Amino acid sequence: MTLAARDRRLGWGLLAPALIWTAAFFILPFLAMVALSFASMDGRTVVHGFDPGNYVRIFTDWTMLKALINSLEITLVVTVVSVVLAWPLAAIIAFRVPARWQRLALLLAVLPFWTSYVVRSYSWLLVLGQNGVVNKALLGLGVVAEPLQIVATRSATVIGFVHFFVMLLTLTIYANLIQLSPNYARAAQDLGANRWQVFAHVILPLTLPGVVTGAFLTFVLCIGDYITPQILGGNAELTLPQLIMLQLGRSGNFPLASALSVVLMAVVTLAYFAASRWLRLDRV
Amino acid sequence: MAHIRLPATSLALLLMATPGLAQELNALVWCDHTDPALIEPFEQKFGVKVNLKEYEGTAAGLAILDQSRPGDWDVLVIDAVDVARAVAAGHLAELPADKLPTADFFPELVMAENNTVDGKTYAVTEKFGYNTISYDKTKVDPADMADMASLTSGKYDGRIGIYDYYLPVLGLVALGQGVNTADITADTLPALKDPLMALRKASKQVAEVVAAQTALATGEVDIVVGGGEWLTAVLAAENPNLDWTIPKQGALRWAQSIGVVAGTSQPDLALEFVNYIVSPEGQAALATSSCYWGMPANAKAGAALSDEAKAVLRWDEQPEFLARAQLYPIPDAALDTAMQDLWTEMLNQ
Numbered sequence: 001m002t003l004a005a006r007d008r009r010l011g012w013g014l015l016a017p018a019l020i021w022t023a024a025f026f027i028l029p030f031l032a033m034v035a036l037s038f039a040s041m042d043g044r045t046v047v048h049g050f051d052p053g054n055y056v057r058i059f060t061d062w063t064m065l066k067a068l069i070n071s072l073e074i075t076l077v078v079t080v081v082s083v084v085l086a087w088p089l090a091a092i093i094a095f096r097v098p099a100r101w102q103r104l105a106l107l108l109a110v111l112p113f114w115t116s117y118v119v120r121s122y123s124w125l126l127v128l129g130q131n132g133v134v135n136k137a138l139l140g141l142g143v144v145a146e147p148l149q150i151v152a153t154r155s156a157t158v159i160g161f162v163h164f165f166v167m168l169l170t171l172t173i174y175a176n177l178i179q180l181s182p183n184y185a186r187a188a189q190d191l192g193a194n195r196w197q198v199f200a201h202v203i204l205p206l207t208l209p210g211v212v213t214g215a216f217l218t219f220v221l222c223i224g225d226y227i228t229p230q231i232l233g234g235n236a237e238l239t240l241p242q243l244i245m246l247q248l249g250r251s252g253n254f255p256l257a258s259a260l261s262v263v264l265m266a267v268v269t270l271a272y273f274a275a276s277r278w279l280r281l282d283r284v
Numbered sequence: 285m286a287h288i289r290l291p292a293t294s295l296a297l298l299l300m301a302t303p304g305l306a307q308e309l310n311a312l313v314w315c316d317h318t319d320p321a322l323i324e325p326f327e328q329k330f331g332v333k334v335n336l337k338e339y340e341g342t343a344a345g346l347a348i349l350d351q352s353r354p355g356d357w358d359v360l361v362i363d364a365v366d367v368a369r370a371v372a373a374g375h376l377a378e379l380p381a382d383k384l385p386t387a388d389f390f391p392e393l394v395m396a397e398n399n400t401v402d403g404k405t406y407a408v409t410e411k412f413g414y415n416t417i418s419y420d421k422t423k424v425d426p427a428d429m430a431d432m433a434s435l436t437s438g439k440y441d442g443r444i445g446i447y448d449y450y451l452p453v454l455g456l457v458a459l460g461q462g463v464n465t466a467d468i469t470a471d472t473l474p475a476l477k478d479p480l481m482a483l484r485k486a487s488k489q490v491a492e493v494v495a496a497q498t499a500l501a502t503g504e505v506d507i508v509v510g511g512g513e514w515l516t517a518v519l520a521a522e523n524p525n526l527d528w529t530i531p532k533q534g535a536l537r538w539a540q541s542i543g544v545v546a547g548t549s550q551p552d553l554a555l556e557f558v559n560y561i562v563s564p565e566g567q568a569a570l571a572t573s574s575c576y577w578g579m580p581a582n583a584k585a586g587a588a589l590s591d592e593a594k595a596v597l598r599w600d601e602q603p604e605f606l607a608r609a610q611l612y613p614i615p616d617a618a619l620d621t622a623m624q625d626l627w628t629e630m631l632n633q
Contacts, residue, residue, distance in 0.1 A: 063625075063632045068633075070341060122498065129502045141472040149442070151504055152489035176397075182630035234489030234499075250450070251624050252343030 030265075046254060054259035060275035068263065069189065071107065071240040074154060075223040078161040079215050083103065086169035087211065093170070094177035109170050121231040124160050125151055128232070152196025160228040165221070169214035176210025212278035219271050229234060240264055299428035306492040307332045309553055311359035311407040314338065314346055314540060314571035316411070317561075325569075326560045329366050332553065349375045354547030364539035365400045365612045367407045376406040377546040383409050383555065384563055385582060392537075392606045393581040399541055407543035411570055412559050414609055415452030416535035417527040418500060418511030421432060430458040430508070432531045436482045441509055443498045444487040447510025451612050455485060456510060458613075461548040464534065470619055477626060483509065483616040491575065514538075517577035517596045530608055537609035539581070564588045571597065629632045 015136045027078060032173045040051045073138035112120065126132050128150040135147040152158050184206065188198045216275035233239075239248075272279070307330075311317065315338050323334050327332070339345040342363055350373070362370055386394050386408060399407045405528060417429050423443070428434040435444060446450045446453055455465040457480050463472055484490070488505050493515070499505045501519050508515060512535070516526040542561055544554040560566045567580035567587035579597055580589075586599060615623055 010450050041617075041621075044620075066632050079404065105370075121492065124502075125495065125498050126502060127506045130498075130505050149488070150497075152491075186342070208621050230492070231495055234445075234491055234495070236489065242631075246624070246628060248347075249341035249344045251621065252347060253621075 011091070033258045034262055036255055037262050039255040039258075041253055041255060043253060051270070055263075056258045057256070059260060060265055063238070064260070067238045067240050067243040068267075070154075070237050071223050071264075071265070072243070074157060074161070074239065075219055078158055078165060078222050079218045080161050080163040082218055083167050083211055083215055086166045087173055087213065089166065090173035090177055094174050106171070106174065108157045108162065110167050112115065112167060117164075118227055118231070119230055120164075121160055124156065124163070124232055128156050128159065152231065152236050154237065156232040156234070157229045160232045161222055164228075165218040168217060168221075169211075172214030172217070173207060173210045174209045180206055208278050212275050214273045216271060216279060219275075220268050222268060286523045287434055306551070307550070308336070309333070309358050309557055310335045310356060311361070311557070312339055312348060312357050312545070313359070313361040314340075315575035315578060316570060316578070317361060317386040319569065319573040319575060320565065322561075324574060325565065326447055326557060329560075330553065330556060342369065346373055346375065347371070349545070353418045354575070355549040356391075357545040358548040358550055359543050359557050360541055361410070361542050362407065363612070364395055364407070364409055364541040365614045367398050367541050367543070370543075371401045371406045373486070376543045376545055377543060377548065377551065377556070379405045379408065379555065380461040380608065383407040384559070385584075387583050388564075390583050390602065393539065395539060395541070396442050398539075398611075399543075408543035408558060408562055409581040410542045410567070411578040411580055412537060412539040413514045414512040414528075414530060414535045414605065415447065415449075415456060415510045415538055416512045416528060416530045416609075418516045418526065420500065420503070420506045420525050421527045422525045423503070423506040426527070426529070427531050430531050432456070432533045435509060436479070436486050441486045442488050443506040444483070444497050445505035445514070446483065446487050446490045447493045447496055448490045448549050449510060450623055451615075452482065452509045452538065453483075453595075454538045454615050454623055454627070455610070459533045459535070459610065462533075465613045466557065468613045468615070468619070468623075470622060472513075473619070473622055473626065480626065480630050481633060484633060490631060505587070507605075513597055514576040514578050517544065517572075518574070523631060530605055533606075534610045537606070537611055554570045570592075 002072050018230065035048075037054055038045075038052065038179045039048045040053055041047065056279045058068070069266075089109070091110070093102055097105045125132075129135070130147045130151075130184045132151075134150065139147065150159070184202050185198050188202045193201065224241055226239075226245055228279070229237075229242055230245075235242075240263070244257050244260045244264070247253040247260065287547060299517060309332055311334060313336050315325065318338060319338050323336070326332075327334055337348075339348060345360070345585065346369070349360070360370065360376065367376065373429075389409065393412055395409050396405075399405055399447045406436070417432075417435075419426070419429050424440065426437065426546070434440065441606060454468070454476060457476050458465060458468050458472070461476060461479055463476070468476070487509070489495075489501060497515055497519060498509050500508050500511070501523055508509060512528050516528050517525050541563075542558050544558060548554050561570060562581075562582055562583045564582060565581045565588055567585035571578055571580040571585060571589065572593050577593075577597065577604065586594065589597070590597070594600070613619075613623070
């Protein structure tokens with residue numbers, strides 16, 4: 001056996017556990033889900049077969065289509081707002097905070113991750129409510145005459161999500177920023193670039209891998225999340241994960257839930273291909 | 285002999301002290317059964333460990349049983365109107381009717397038509413209550429709450445929360461239209477769409493239990509349609525302004541049943557657990573569970589309840605309430621799907 005052949009065998013041997021794991025816990029369940037998505041319901045009984053009816057319904061029933069549109073709209077808004085907030089936060093930590101305090105600053109940034117996601121969502125209910133901290137502050141400052149209705153609106157869902165994902169994005173963008181040599185900015189300035197030009201033409205393009213990686217993770221986690229829209233959104237509108245849960249918990253319509261999940265995965269896959277040029281998942 | 289007795293005694297102690305080897309009872313339940321005040325007395329009396337798994341929604345509970353092996357589960361708590369569904373799926377074992385204290389129950393709560401299939405008893409009612417109207421009596425006119433029409437009169441627009449469960453709320457909407465819950469059919473359902481949408485338009489949110497409680501307690505909403513004693517009772521100590529009533533059109537009566545899972549390897553212990561839950565002591569603890577309160581099905585539980593608890597549960601008013609309340613709709617699969625589709629449409633309107 002040649003050395004190359006032995007290396008190949010060793011490589012496959014080392015890869016085998018990961019491949020077996022992925023096949024057993026992702027590929028096979030995914031194929032089962034796809035197969036189930038083409039089944040139908042006869043009363044409360046699942047009838048296996050090849051019936052594209054669930055997919056036809058998803059794209060022709062306005063209630064289903066609207067849930068998909070709602071999910072996409074919320075996810076895009078959350079992703080954009082989170083990036084806009086996280087980039088300056090990461091830059092401040094990377095460039096303005098002294099090196100010895102950066103670890104503490106990052107710790108403070110991720111502190112909200114340490115509490116339960118569900119508890120944090122219910123806490124936002126109290127913060128954003130009619131008699132919550134936000135409305136009391138706005139009323140006290142005379143900014144508004146009547147309490148704003150924030151809870152049970154899309155705004156509440158977006159706020160809950162942004163709070164969570166700004167932390168995630170801060171980490172990925174920070175990881176990118178600290179790898180940038182200060183010489184890039186100095187060289188640009190030597191060549192006559194002003195501070196804005198340095199940012200727009202040098203720093204920002206170089207941080208795109210970190211931004212896109214964080215944005216992609218935000219997109220994936222946000223579009224599949226059930227808890228935040230359920231608790232903070234007050235069912236003011238349905239998102240795709242809420243619709244899936246309705247099929248699972250209430251209807252027992254597993255074929256339709258599977259079809260909706262396949263559509264959700266297809267959306268995530270499209271997002272992956274759209275972002276793949278800049279994706280650097282090794283930065284996570 | 286001493287050198288033999290010591291290891292033997294040690295082994296016995298080890299067996300008793302090792303959780304994995306102690307006798308265990310596995311119950312698929314609703315959250316009110318997870319209160320230690322309810323479970324610990326049974327565990328101590330029988331020296332067993334009761335493992336509890338919560339589930340929400342009959343479909344989810346039946347799916348868990350479908351995917352389990354015989355013997356995995358011993359006891360099942362289920363919506364009383366869904367007992368026949370569990371029996372049809374082969375998940376409930378027959379109970380010895382003569383060993384159940386149903387003679388002590390409120391007569392309306394024996395619910396033989398629900399707990400019995402083909403003359404055989406498969407479950408026993410353990411707790412009940414009402415899906416009706418909960419409100420903050422300092423924020424709304426209690427007289428208005430006696431008439432469902434006031435909810436969509438415009439007076440309370442944006443101050444109403446709807447409990448996120450299609451069966452009771454569609455039942456309430458039906459009662460508001462003069463349709464009995466038993467008369468909800470594929471033919472009568474379309475007539476409920478406009479009143480349901482009108483209620484949705486007047487409401488601020490559609491929320492599950494904790495979110496609905498939070499909204500009412502924090503003043504986010506002043507009324508919860510579909511609420512009842514189960515929603516407000518746990519908040520009563522901190523917020524005595526929260527109240528509930530049954531409007532003149534009536535209300536829905538919910539009831540949960542408990543039974544022994546078919547295929548259990550310990551039917552006697554499972555039956556002991558069922559009988560403990562429906563005993564006066566078990567009933568009092570279940571009625572005042574930290575998760576949610578509700579009326580005990582066993583009328584003798586009154587002796588084990590405090591006066592304060594009975595006041596919150598409106599114990600003395602039960603005969604009148606029971607007379608005015610109707611059972612949940614029991615839709616067949618097609619009607620159930622149609623009701624859920626209508627509910628989903630309402631959520632996403």
